Amino acid sequence: MKTGKLSEKIIWITGSGRGIGKAAALALAECGARVVLCARSSGEINETATEIHTIGGQVLAIPCNVSDQNQVDALVNRVKQQWGPVDILINNAGVAAFKKIVNTTVQDWDAMLDSNLKAAFLCSQAVLPDMLEKGAGHIINVVSVAGKQPYYNCGAYCASKYGLLGFTEVLRMETRKHGIMVTAFLPGATDTTLWGSANVDRTKMMTTAQVAQGLVNICASEPGCMTEQVIMRPIGGDL
Numbered sequence: 001m002k003t004g005k006l007s008e009k010i011i012w013i014t015g016s017g018r019g020i021g022k023a024a025a026l027a028l029a030e031c032g033a034r035v036v037l038c039a040r041s042s043g044e045i046n047e048t049a050t051e052i053h054t055i056g057g058q059v060l061a062i063p064c065n066v067s068d069q070n071q072v073d074a075l076v077n078r079v080k081q082q083w084g085p086v087d088i089l090i091n092n093a094g095v096a097a098f099k100k101i102v103n104t105t106v107q108d109w110d111a112m113l114d115s116n117l118k119a120a121f122l123c124s125q126a127v128l129p130d131m132l133e134k135g136a137g138h139i140i141n142v143v144s145v146a147g148k149q150p151y152y153n154c155g156a157y158c159a160s161k162y163g164l165l166g167f168t169e170v171l172r173m174e175t176r177k178h179g180i181m182v183t184a185f186l187p188g189a190t191d192t193t194l195w196g197s198a199n200v201d202r203t204k205m206m207t208t209a210q211v212a213q214g215l216v217n218i219c220a221s222e223p224g225c226m227t228e229q230v231i232m233r234p235i236g237g238d239l
């Protein structure tokens with residue numbers, strides 16, 4: 001068993017079947033954390049769980065749409081029964097569609113607001129009672145640089161991420177006096193499927209492993225001096 005700071009910590013990473021969430025889950029499992037994976041579909045989280053088992057890690061893979069309150073509550077109860085309450089929640093699940101506002105459908109809008117914003121509220125609310133009782137815990141919200149500055153063709157995405165940053169700041173105000181840490185993580189362009197077929201230069205993006213290391217560092221923050229906001233960008237800046 002690893003003996004570092006994260007050893008045996010129960011860390012729930014939402015949206016961990018691929019991309020940043022998967023890379024973070026693998027990196028955290030390597031540090032000895034017990035990781036909880038979830039995504040709407042089961043194939044990719046099961047594959048990730050197999051990779052984690054291969055490196056000797058501890059993992060639970062639970063299909064869950066994190067914008068559905070019943071599914072979120074069921075996941076949290078199952079984790080509590082099998083392992084105990086969640087120590088660290090990483091609200092990472094997210095979707096994007098790159099369209100001008102005039103072409104954005106109500107379905108696009110709802111999909112982004114549900115997965116990128118409502119889900120963070122539901123998952124945070126589901127783990128908060130145990131964290132408040134323990135007087136400890138850490139909630140890390142994967143925002144984006146698009147939560148702080150506008151980008152063309154990102155109307156709904158920016159709306160969801162600006163909202164998530166605002167939610168994060170209020171969550172921190174309300175919970176810090178109870179010993180709970182809340183961190184906003186704002187990555188820039190990272191090479192994942194989130195970009196779909198967008199016409200962008202992926203060689204200029206960060207890798208998921210680089211961004212995952214940022215999340216590992218935040219998870220290992222010292223209690224008593226909270227990291228409030230982390231911005232990570234490709235060395236060449238925005239694309």
Ligand SMILES: NC(=O)c1ccc[n+]([C@@H]2O[C@H](COP(=O)([O-])OP(=O)(O)OC[C@H]3O[C@@H](n4cnc5c(N)ncnc54)[C@H](OP(=O)(O)O)[C@@H]3O)[C@@H](O)[C@H]2O)c1
Pocket residue numbers: 014015016017018019020021038039040041042064065066067091092093094095114115116119142143144145186187188189190191192193194195
């Ligand atoms: N890539 C970038 O350049 C970048 C930059 C800044 C911030 N971010 C943020 O980083 C996070 C991860 O993005 P990524 O680039 O790694 O995307 P990705 O490769 O597309 O992975 C997204 C993950 O989230 C899951 N997911 C989406 N909606 C979900 C829901 N409602 N319930 C459960 N799981 C859900 C997906 O699985 P299923 O489809 O199976 O549900 C998948 O596992 C997102 O919040 C994104 O906004 C990304």
